Amino acid sequence: MTSQIQHSRRIAFDRQCGKCYYCGLRMWLDGPVGPSALRCTAEHLIPRSEGGGDGLSNIVAACLHCNQTRHKRKKPPEPDRYRAEVRKRVSRGAWLPKPILAWGSASMSTA
Template sequence: MKALKKIRRMKMMAQGGRCYYCGLPMWDDGIAPVAQAHSRSGLLPRMLRCTAEHLQPRSEGGANTAENIVAACLYCNNSRHRKKHPLSPAAHRAHVRHRMASGRWLATQIGISIQEAR
């Protein structure tokens, strides 16, 4: 297993299998997609795949170390790095939670209940 994957897996376990940003249950290779049971669309499992999220982006010199990596779902990870200057992790998390509360984040778009999130 590659080092980055090991870190990702370790972080996912430490986070109770939930995304650092949105708090939804994620899945990873060989780990059953917890969220699949709640899904009404194939989009959900795909977007809730666990990814290694660099708190300090690689483009800004962020390292592949346990200290710099959290487990985040593909959707949250992509949405943060879509911006030219990504929000700080704390700001992005606040942004995600705010969007979820107002029904404008992945969960509500594809029919997973917010109660699934922490």
């Protein structure tokens, strides 16, 4: 039996074509089939502590690295601001180690 959050995570993963909401890299959902940093997690756009729920409108699929990195900050940035910052770092090749970045950038057809 799956929980609401697991259901929402799977739908978000499919809706985003298996790519992280923040970094845009390919993730894995069922596995492990890739680097643990790119394991799919459910990310609340509005935190539960601020009244956000587990429904589809508040859940996006984010890789473990992006999700944890955002929440390690004293005050996590707003999702859109964080997304822009992460994508800029990905484009410079400075977000993840090169082998992980290469795995996440590979074509979905090679998965």
